[in-house]
Amino acid sequence: xxxxxxxxGHLIRRLQQIAVAVYYAETDxxxxxxxxxxxxxxxxxxxxxEIDQITLAGLIAYDRSTIAGVIDRLVxxxxxxxxxxxxxxxxxxxxxxxxxxxxxxxxxxxxxxAQQNMLxxxxxxxxxxxxxxxxxxxxxxxxxxxxxxxxx
Amino acid sequence: xxxxxxxxGHLIRRLQQIAVAVYYAETDxxxxxxxxxxxxxxxxxxxxxEIDQITLAGLIAYDRSTIAGVIDRLVxxxxxxxxxxxxxxxxxxxxxxxxxxxxxxxxxxxxxxAQQNMLxxxxxxxxxxxxxxxxxxxxxxxxxxxxxxxxx
DNA sequence: CAAAATTAATCAGCATACTGATAATCAGTG
DNA sequence: CACTGATTATCAGTATGCTGATTAATTTTG
Numbered sequence: 001x002x003x004x005x006x007x008x009g010h011l012i013r014r015l016q017q018i019a020v021a022v023y024y025a026e027t028d029x030x031x032x033x034x035x036x037x038x039x040x041x042x043x044x045x046x047x048x049x050e051i052d053q054i055t056l057a058g059l060i061a062y063d064r065s066t067i068a069g070v071i072d073r074l075v076x077x078x079x080x081x082x083x084x085x086x087x088x089x090x091x092x093x094x095x096x097x098x099x100x101x102x103x104x105x106x107x108x109x110x111x112x113x114a115q116q117n118m119l120x121x122x123x124x125x126x127x128x129x130x131x132x133x134x135x136x137x138x139x140x141x142x143x144x145x146x147x148x149x150x151x152x
Numbered sequence: 153x154x155x156x157x158x159x160x161g162h163l164i165r166r167l168q169q170i171a172v173a174v175y176y177a178e179t180d181x182x183x184x185x186x187x188x189x190x191x192x193x194x195x196x197x198x199x200x201x202e203i204d205q206i207t208l209a210g211l212i213a214y215d216r217s218t219i220a221g222v223i224d225r226l227v228x229x230x231x232x233x234x235x236x237x238x239x240x241x242x243x244x245x246x247x248x249x250x251x252x253x254x255x256x257x258x259x260x261x262x263x264x265x266a267q268q269n270m271l272x273x274x275x276x277x278x279x280x281x282x283x284x285x286x287x288x289x290x291x292x293x294x295x296x297x298x299x300x301x302x303x304x
Numbered sequence: 305c306a307a308a309a310t311t312a313a314t315c316a317g318c319a320t321a322c323t324g325a326t327a328a329t330c331a332g333t334g
Numbered sequence: 335c336a337c338t339g340a341t342t343a344t345c346a347g348t349a350t351g352c353t354g355a356t357t358a359a360t361t362t363t364g
Binding site: 017024052053054064065068 | 341342344345351352
């Protein structure tokens with residue numbers, strides 16, 4: 001009766017809590033002032049170069065209402081610049097500043113370490129199994145959320 | 153590089169988004185005005201009877217700072233009562249109201265349906281595999297978060 | 305038993321996420 | 335070219351989650 005160990009919703013919420021805690025456990029010591037979400041936004045910007053907010057949001061599955069605040073805070077810190085697109089005055093083009101690039105480079109190894117730690121407790125083959133199943137679930141459920149992930 | 157499909161942190165956050173969306177997809181039509189978190193709190197209260205906030209928080213791994221607001225809203229709706237413990241005046245004893253019991257009974261089948269839907273896309277044996285791995289990761293990482301789950 | 309440590313709850317502050325609405329702009333059509 | 339519809343961004347409002355501080359009450363200890 002109501003056994004949390006068999007309730008996916010509860011376990012998923014719990015896993016997310018732990019993943020975030022593991023992220024901070026690894027990054028706090030390194031003096032990194034980026035949230036997991038902020039890191040993902042910056043890492044994606046580094047990958048794809050200059051894009052508008054909606055495109056960025058689609059690549060990392062952020063809600064359009066959430067992305068504005070995330071970018072606000074990165075602009076505030078001086079890691080990202082936001083300027084009106086010359087070709088579409090509705091859109092805001094984003095790109096990393098030089099400072100942003102440096103911060104990101106410094107954070108990267110620690111964040112990658114954290115990603116490893118998140119699955120601690122699993123054997124190597126189990127990790128692959130788990131990631132495979134995760135991707136399968138997400139592929140099937142992607143369109144359920146208001147902020148689906150969109151391929152470039 | 154920076155392939156989201158191999159970043160546990162990103163996938164976990166995404167899975168949580170989808171799980172919540174699936175919950176609402178299933179409960180909205182049934183006119184259920186409970187968040188996933190509120191439902192879990194009430195379901196646990198039904199299971200264990202009268203307990204204080206901290207104990208409840210431990211059972212479902214909520215932060216002590218978060219539980220107050222959750223309970224506030226349930227009290228507001230008339231589903232839960234909160235009274236000062238006669239044996240420890242710091243503590244607030246919680247219990248479901250009759251209305252709360254009815255609401256919970258009405259919500260239960262829909263929420264359980266949603267729990268099934270969350271793993272849609274997986275075969276039966278994969279679901280078990282996934283839940284097994286989930287529990288294993290959580291067991292290993294439980295103490296990482298500020299709000300660990302505590303066995304009764 | 306009195307002082308110190310601990311505990312339950314709350315609070316202010318910050319950062320996701322979402323709903324639903326609005327403003328500004330652009331694109332397509334007649 | 336004017337009009338309709340779509341799109342980008344933002345905003346107000348609500349609900350988790352967390353940090354760190356505070357208050358009140360209880361428990362432990364010297």
